[in-house]
Amino acid sequence: MLRSLRVRLLLGAAIAIFLALAAAWVAMTVLFERHVEHRIEADLIRDGLQLAAALSVAPDGTPVLEHEPGDSRFFDPASGLYWQVSTPQGVLNSRSLWDQHLPEPKNVTSLEWQNRILAGPFNQQVLLVERFIRPVRANTDVLIQLAHEQRSLHEAREEFGEELALFLAILWLILSAAAWAQVELGLRPLRHVRNEVETLKRNPRERMTAVHATEIEPLTRAINELADAREKDLSRARRRAADLAHGLKTPLAALAAQSRRAREAGAREAADGLDQAISAATSAIEGELARSRAAAIRAAPSGNTTIAQPLIESLVGVVEKTEFGARLVFEVNVAEDLRLPVAGEDLLEIAGALIENAARYARRRVRVTGQAIAGGALVVEDDGPGIESEKVAEVLMRGGRLDEAGSGHGLGLAIANDLVDATRGALTLLRSELGGLKVTVAWPATDLSASR
Template structure:
């Protein structure tokens, strides 16, 4: 799931890139800090070396003597890690910190400038040595002046700096990762708005995405709106074609009905019955396609609702005037406060188809009821033959055609299509009146 999420991929990529950049920063900053410490140490050793040189002199006999040496207490503490040494071919002078040891001599020390090298010390494995050869008097032997300090101090300081810097950079990584998360969330917000707009577009063919958006997603918005326009045009074209087909078949069907009546009047009852069955089949197919075309226009919109009782009473008022409905008793048991989440014309389509189906099979009574709450429910019941459990399950199976199930006609197919188009579900059961109970429910 995370691997397929653009949000998490961007956040993870940003966090990894930030971590890599901060690690590189930690490495180079630690390296720079160590070089800075080395330069500072070289400067301090050079100052001590100059003090040592200032205190050196030669006796008339050519012996090397030292006076006024650097006052740092570490020079007087044995094995302190800070040493000085001055040596000629005949004499070696050294700080008390060297005790009975000596600094390693050098054959590469220059007379022009101080040189630095790293080697083993008398009491430590790593010693920084700053050295230079000087000539105190003309004609005298050059004096090798050496100042040494334990290199472990540099390593320890660099290690402490690197550890503290690592703590800081980890905190900085968390802060920058949080900022990257906010940046990704803000950057993807237009896509979330598009997703919600597309969901509204799916529910309502007339909806369109906002015309203006970020430049990066504007081509996507334009393409979706163009697709929606094409879909609505195709849907409208299909409706017109279905209506044209229905009107085009009216005349041939009327002519066939007239031929059936003539055949029946002439005594060809069997032939007339065959014609009537064929005509009924064609009319049923035409009405079915027209109903599905009307259902295609039905849409779910969370902002729409209509009073169930008012619509039910209007539907009943029409059915009571029909030949099949005038002999039936209608019972509308709906609370006045019940509002169903669909447009009034969509509810009329759904309730009309369900009630017409009930009227077709009822013996004496049709009841329309329902209620609200967490789920809005609408029920249409009759006292007809109904459907047994097996036929009801077969009728509701995915891919089943309700107009071919258990003798129930086109009405149930329309009810199912409208219910699904408006976000509801259809269930069939046995009514306590004895017939079929059609139950349509919508989430609250």
């Protein structure tokens, strides 16, 4: 799965977004807590200023308040909100403190309010603000302290964190979906490249278009250059192989003539040896020429179709005049309007190889059938010895001698298989109802065949 570029990008984006949102959750939770603390501190300082405004000192040095802050929590015992004013001679505190006291001051001045978090009354963690104030016409400083319990702050932070986590989880899903869309859009040019490579595989003469994203243009240019070099190398190799094969035909014909003279002169063993060598060399040449023809078919543009019946009839007429075809009955069941997705010369070679092969090994009957399924199919059957099922792979081996497969069929099937493969078809071998071999060639549906 990790070999998929799409999965890698999506997984990386999902993890990166998750980590970013997790960091945002931590930071926003901390910021929320600090914001609430600052708000509480500001409220406590406001109440402290109200206390300072109403504060005076009695002649005996005890603090006196004209009125208390109006927050109702100051009047409920252990409510979590407390105030206390004190001098060395006396202490006043809110009803909420009941019989408790706020902690002793620490590093407190009269210049500004100080704040700290510590253990407070009723075993509560509190935020404490404190400051020394000297009222008008007083000779002593008064300590003003106000405290707010921290438990409600922690609860608010937890509730905020839960709601924020839910929101960020939904946001993660939305951003992951956006990342998926971005990855799909980013990989779409590669899908076009893949489709063009498939076209290039079907037709080596095709080339990839240059209209691609800037980042992909070097890749398409390199593929086109590689295809050009490959086509040139294959073309040179095919020409050399074809030239060599054609060049050997004349010496082989001369050797055949020498074999006939040797046989007429009574040297039958030498003639038989020459005939076997000539036959092997001829088969190799025919196979090489067939492969050259198959390579040329692959390189040619596809899309041609051929009406099958007249071509099949003409082939049967030719084979009937041969020595091995004259003794057979040929049955042709091909519709007049059947079109096969193959060029005429290619169908001539494929059907010719199959019909000739069937005629060579049939006992009395050969049947040729055309079928309008998918892109079209051609079936050639005979009542000969057939081929054992375990020998089929060996029979269709490229470059093999099929008469060595054990059932008598010759080189024609291997040549036909190469040509069928070059025309994007598939060749299968089965047992025929006639008792011999059934060869089926089927082509996939194409735009042209589908429109008929």
